[in-house]
Amino acid sequence: MRRRVRTILLLTLKDLRRRLADRLALALNLAIPLAIAGTMALVFGSRPGEEPQAPKLRLVVADLDGTPATGIITGASQNQEAAKHLDVSVAATREEGLSHMRDEHFAALVVIPKGFSDAMLSGRQATFEVVKNPAESVMPLVAEQGAGIAALYLSTGRRLLGDDSKTLAAMLQGDDWQDSAAIAALATTMYARVHGAGNWLFPPIIGVKTEQKAAGGTNGFNFIAWMYPGLIVMGLLYVALMQMRDLLRERRSGTLRRQLVAPVSVAAVAVSMVLLLAAGALAFHIDWGAPLPLLATAAAIVFTTTGFAALLYSLVTTERQGEAFGGILVMVMSLLGGSFVPPQVLPGWLQSISRFTVSHWAHDALRWIVAGGGWSDIAQDLLVLAVLGATFIGIGWAGLSRRYARGAL
Amino acid sequence: MGIHELRLAMRDPGSIFWILVAPFLWVFFFGFINRPDDPTQVRIGLGVVNEDGSAVAARLVSHLRWEKFELVVAESAGDLPAGERAPSRTLTIPKGFHEALERHEKIDVILHEGENANPDATFAVQLALHRAIVRLLADESFGPSRPEDDLVRVTSSYAGRRAIPSGNAQTVPGNLVMFVLLVALSSGSAHIAHERKSRILSRLAASPLSRTELILGKLAGRVVTSVVQVTLFVLLGLTLFHMDWGSSPLGLALVLTSLVACAAALSLLGGALFASPDAAAGVGVTLSLVMSALGGCWWPAEVMPPWIRTAGHVFPTAWAMDGLHQIVSWGGGLRDVLIPSAALLAMALAAGAVAVRRLRFD
Numbered sequence: 001m002r003r004r005v006r007t008i009l010l011l012t013l014k015d016l017r018r019r020l021a022d023r024l025a026l027a028l029n030l031a032i033p034l035a036i037a038g039t040m041a042l043v044f045g046s047r048p049g050e051e052p053q054a055p056k057l058r059l060v061v062a063d064l065d066g067t068p069a070t071g072i073i074t075g076a077s078q079n080q081e082a083a084k085h086l087d088v089s090v091a092a093t094r095e096e097g098l099s100h101m102r103d104e105h106f107a108a109l110v111v112i113p114k115g116f117s118d119a120m121l122s123g124r125q126a127t128f129e130v131v132k133n134p135a136e137s138v139m140p141l142v143a144e145q146g147a148g149i150a151a152l153y154l155s156t157g158r159r160l161l162g163d164d165s166k167t168l169a170a171m172l173q174g175d176d177w178q179d180s181a182a183i184a185a186l187a188t189t190m191y192a193r194v195h196g197a198g199n200w201l202f203p204p205i206i207g208v209k210t211e212q213k214a215a216g217g218t219n220g221f222n223f224i225a226w227m228y229p230g231l232i233v234m235g236l237l238y239v240a241l242m243q244m245r246d247l248l249r250e251r252r253s254g255t256l257r258r259q260l261v262a263p264v265s266v267a268a269v270a271v272s273m274v275l276l277l278a279a280g281a282l283a284f285h286i287d288w289g290a291p292l293p294l295l296a297t298a299a300a301i302v303f304t305t306t307g308f309a310a311l312l313y314s315l316v317t318t319e320r321q322g323e324a325f326g327g328i329l330v331m332v333m334s335l336l337g338g339s340f341v342p343p344q345v346l347p348g349w350l351q352s353i354s355r356f357t358v359s360h361w362a363h364d365a366l367r368w369i370v371a372g373g374g375w376s377d378i379a380q381d382l383l384v385l386a387v388l389g390a391t392f393i394g395i396g397w398a399g400l401s402r403r404y405a406r407g408a409l
Numbered sequence: 410m411g412i413h414e415l416r417l418a419m420r421d422p423g424s425i426f427w428i429l430v431a432p433f434l435w436v437f438f439f440g441f442i443n444r445p446d447d448p449t450q451v452r453i454g455l456g457v458v459n460e461d462g463s464a465v466a467a468r469l470v471s472h473l474r475w476e477k478f479e480l481v482v483a484e485s486a487g488d489l490p491a492g493e494r495a496p497s498r499t500l501t502i503p504k505g506f507h508e509a510l511e512r513h514e515k516i517d518v519i520l521h522e523g524e525n526a527n528p529d530a531t532f533a534v535q536l537a538l539h540r541a542i543v544r545l546l547a548d549e550s551f552g553p554s555r556p557e558d559d560l561v562r563v564t565s566s567y568a569g570r571r572a573i574p575s576g577n578a579q580t581v582p583g584n585l586v587m588f589v590l591l592v593a594l595s596s597g598s599a600h601i602a603h604e605r606k607s608r609i610l611s612r613l614a615a616s617p618l619s620r621t622e623l624i625l626g627k628l629a630g631r632v633v634t635s636v637v638q639v640t641l642f643v644l645l646g647l648t649l650f651h652m653d654w655g656s657s658p659l660g661l662a663l664v665l666t667s668l669v670a671c672a673a674a675l676s677l678l679g680g681a682l683f684a685s686p687d688a689a690a691g692v693g694v695t696l697s698l699v700m701s702a703l704g705g706c707w708w709p710a711e712v713m714p715p716w717i718r719t720a721g722h723v724f725p726t727a728w729a730m731d732g733l734h735q736i737v738s739w740g741g742g743l744r745d746v747l748i749p750s751a752a753l754l755a756m757a758l759a760a761g762a763v764a765v766r767r768l769r770f771d
Contacts, residue, residue, distance in 0.1 A: 028691030035695045039702040043713050055712050098568055102739060105718070107711060109568070120560055130565045135738035137579050137709040140567075145536050147563045152540055154561040156547040159554070200546045205510065206469075208538055209517040210531075324423035331431065335438050347441075 030272055033235030034279055041224050041284055057142055058087040058106045062097040067117040098131065107139035108132045110147065120158055121165040156201065164189055224284045229366030230339035232276045233359050234330060236305045239272045241326040244309035245319055270302045289369045293378055297365045300385040304358050307392030314399030333357040338364075361385050414630025415637065417600070424596055428638055432588040433645060440580040440650060453530045456489045456496035457482045463507035465549070469518075472544050473500075475556055476537035497523045498534055510549070518542075569739040577650040582733040583706035585642040586726050589635050589668060590700065593676035594693030597631045601680025602689040605770065614770040624677070624765055631673035639665050655736040660743045664732035667753035671725045674761035681768040700724040728752040 063070050089106065091097035097109040111129040119126040130147045132140035158165060167186055277298065280286040288294045312329065316322045334340065336350060337359025343351055354360045365381035418424040455478045459466050462484065470482055481496055483489045489496065501519040509516035520538065522531050548554060604610045613623055643665075646652035654661055676693075683689035701707055703717060704726025710718050721727040732749030735741040 028688065028695075031691060031695045032698065035699050036702070039699050043702070043708075043717060055714070058711075101568065105711065123560065125560055125562060127562045127564055130563055131568045132565065133711075133738075134567045134569050134578075135734035136711045139709075139711045144563070144565045147565070149536070149540065149543075151561040151563045152543055152559065155559040156543060158560050159547060159551045162551075200510075200513070200550055201543070204539075204542050204546055205513065205515050206542045206546065207515060207517040208520055208535065208542070210520045210522060210535070320421060320423060324421070324426055327423060328426055328431070332434070335434075341439075 030235060030239070030275060030279075032238070033231035033276060034283075037224065037228050037231050037280075037284060040227055044224070055139065056087045057085060057139055057146065058089075059143060060089050060091050060097045060100045060106045060109045062091045062094050062109060062111045064094070064114045065112045065116040065118075070112045070117055094131075101131070101133050102135075105136070106133060107136055108143035108147075110143075120154065121161070123158075123165065126154075160201075225286050225370045226342075226367065228280050228284055228286055229370060230334070230337070230359070230363050232273070232280070232366065233301065233305070233337070233362040234334040234339045235276060236269055236272055236301060237308065237330045237333070237358070238326075240269045240305040240309035241312065241322065241330065243269065244306075244313045245322050245326075269306050270298075273298050273302050286370060287372075289372050290374065293373070293375055294369050296382060297369055297378055300365070300382050300389065301362045304362065304385045304389035304392065307389040307396060308358055310396030310400070311392040312396075314396040314403070333359040336360070337362070358385070358388060361388070410626030411629030411633040414600070414627070415633045418596065418634055421596075424592075427588070427592055427596065428634065429641065432584050432638070432642065433649070435588070436577065436580050436584045436650060439584070440577040453477070453534055454479045454481070454496045454498070455534060456480075456499040458486050458489065458499060458501045459484060460504045461502050461506035465507045465510055465545075466502045468548070469502060469541065469545050472541040472548075473538070475544075476541055478534075478537065495523070498531060499523075500538070569741075577646070577652055578737060579709055581642065581646045581650055581652050582730065582737055583701070585639065585646075586668065586704070586729045586733070587697065587701035587706045588642075589638050589672045590675070590697040590726065591694065592638060593631055593635055593672035594679050594697045595690045597634065597673075597676035598679025598683065598693045599686040599690035600630075601627060601677065601768075602683050603686040605680075606684070606686065608771070611771040620770075623770070624768060627680070628673050628677055628761070631676040632669055635669040635672050639669060653737065655740050657736055657740075657742040660741060660746045661733075661736050663743060663750045664729065664736060664746050664753075667732070667750040667757070668725065668729045670757040671729075671753045671760070674757040674764060675725070677768065678760045678764040681764045700726045703727070705730045722752075725753055725756050728756075 089100060089104070091100050091109070094109070094111050097111065100106060101109045109131040111131065113128065116126050116128060128147070128151070130144050132144060134140075164186060277288060277294075281288060309326070312326050313322055316325060336346070336354040337343070337357040338354070339359060343354055343360065346354065361381045361384045365378045365385065368377040368381070371377075418428065455473070457470055457473065457480055459470060459482060470480070473480060481489060486499065486501070489499065499521045501521065503516070503519065506516055506518070518538075520531075520534065544554075544556070601610075604613075610623075614620070618626070643654060643661075646654065679689050679693050683692065703713075703721040704724045705713070705718070705721065706726055710721075710727075710730065713721070718727075728749040732746040732753070735745040735749070739745070
């Protein structure tokens with residue numbers, strides 16, 4: 001037994017040396033997850049300790065009413081706080097606004113119709129229009145929701161003004177706007193109202209504190225830290241498949257015998273895992289948490305991904321089949337297992353299917369590790385990965401041995 | 410030669426998968442995930458733990474009922490349904506809520522998001538919660554009112570299109586561009602490198618065909634494969650994903666033809682630059698994924714920082730997406746896609762010129 005273990009170790013080391021000598025192949029194996037993570041870091045990332053920046057809401061406003069009241073809306077982005085989230089451009093007409101939105105990629109056009117302020121202040125219903133950019137998906141909906149909340153605040157503001165709204169409307173329409181005494185009188189009564197409601201409404205006295213519990217640490221959500229574990233698992237699955245493909249190449253070149261004692265490509269997968277973890281820490285500032293749970297998780301993932309590759313190559317007969325079906329399975333597992341989107345956004349039936357994939361359990365364990373989870377959080381994941389890995393390797397080894405014994409390998 | 414190249418590709422189960430199956434699996438998956446649900450129309454389950462039990466807390470609950478929630482109200486967390494029927498989000502109105510309001514002190518209600526809660530739905534909950542709170546505070550200040558009494562309303566519509574865009578309007582064009590480039594740059598380039606390595610190219614060079622004919626033949630092979638992909642995308646987009654491809658078939662054809670030309674030229678360039686098929690495929694996959702991401706094929710371009718959105722136009726993906734959005738999203742015509750198409754054709758010419766210079770047959 002000791003002699004056999006020693007033989008396996010020697011072959012594994014030799015296999016590893018051979019892999020490391022082919023640096024280009026190893027680099028290409030790792031390039032895809034690193035390139036995806038790097039691109040995502042560029043697009044969505046933030047520096048460590050910095051809050052992730054939400055994209056600015058870019059609006060074109062066509063103020064056809066042109067009163068001081070609506071001027072507050074068009075000038076919204078002059079407010080320092082609002083300017084962090086809003087980019088407002090003004091258009092003279094609806095057509096000009098539409099053209100501006102199309103050419104310069106604004107999320108929506110807000111059209112304030114003529115007579116808007118007058119209707120609102122006179123107690124009649126007032127409606128403004130949001131025209132969304134059809135070439136964009138997310139920000140137009142944000143604009144629409146924001147407009148809904150703005151409308152609610154305007155309605156509330158109108159209630160706050162009460163009967164003073166008629167005085168204000170008359171001032172806006174007539175020459176009273178120049179009458180300082182009238183303005184002072186209005187300001188005094190409005191101050192009393194605003195002060196009374198202001199204690200409640202400006203800002204709202206009731207806040208919402210959101211508490212989240214999710215693998216991947218959505219408290220202080222770091223998109224890259226959430227995404228990267230999924231990419232690691234996908235990358236490792238591809239590495240394992242490419243290494244195991246050697247089994248069939250070696251059959252062709254007549255050097256297969258030395259490969260059959262064990263799935264020796266585990267060494268290359270382990271090295272890839274270490275490199276990907278290191279790249280995550282160095283390039284994307286991911287905190288991999290306590291070393292021992294990380295080590296156990298990494299070992300379990302390497303074991304299971306290698307087992308998956310062994311099982312697959314015990315079932316296929318040619319390299320082409322292995323590449324095709326391996327690619328398909330890894331892609332489907334990655335889609336369902338959460339490499340690209342959180343499993344929570346999948347419908348219930350797809351979430352149930354995802355629990356049968358290696359990716360699901362591997363992602364879950366790694367995301368708990370990134371979230372600072374301990375042994376209790378990853379215990380179930382490790383157990384499932386170990387069982388899956390042992391099953392895959394058992395079946396794969398038996399299948400390959402049987403084919404070798406009858407000369408089919 | 411073009412048809413022959415396609416026949417060769419169709420013999421490979423991997424190519425069949427990446428040309429015929431994977432793109433539509435991808436479109437189905439991401440079209441489903443990215444469907445832009447209107448947050449105001451979605452009914453979301455919300456558990457409310459009313460620890461305070463006061464009249465004002467009850468009024469907050471009744472304001473929540475006006476929003477599109479499926480509410481389950483309980484006096485303590487233990488009274489909420491457990492297990493699979495447990496709500497994904499729970500709102501706790503803490504004890505002392507009404508006393509804090511009476512004293513005009515700030516108080517927080519607590520929204521607890523469960524482990525499996527959908528983040529989009531949580532965003533919708535936060536918006537609805539904000540509306541309910543503003544209504545409650547306004548009512549406490551000025552007396553009761555109902556949402557239909559609101560004086561200011563918003564009407565909302567999409568510009569330029571005949572149909573309301575669905576998740577597929579972003580996903581189908583994005584994946585069309587990505588998979589055309591992915592297949593061309595990976596298996597297309599690798600195939601040329603493989604033919605050179607296995608001396609098929611040098612045997613072809615010894616045939617009566619001229620160098621120009623050979624290169625055009627190889628280019629035709631890439632073009633035919635891309636045309637098959639594009640045609641499938643357009644047809645399946647129409648039938649399976651109910652895509653509206655706009656009202657200008659000519660404009661659409663111009664953008665797609667330019668994209669195919671660009672993909673074919675880049676594929677030839679990959680095959681010319683790399684000696685090893687594995688290297689050609691690996692670099693091709695990596696490059697096409699990065700180009701797709703930065704060109705706006707993976708996510709709506711508006712979520713990217715403006716400088717990346719501008720810089721992304723060094724890649725053909727950004728121009729192809731610009732052209733497709735003009736046709737598909739805005740319902741534009743031939744004139745609207747002249748610039749994106751010209752940019753794609755210029756890239757095709759540049760890549761083709763380098764590829765022709767660098768391509769060796771042995």
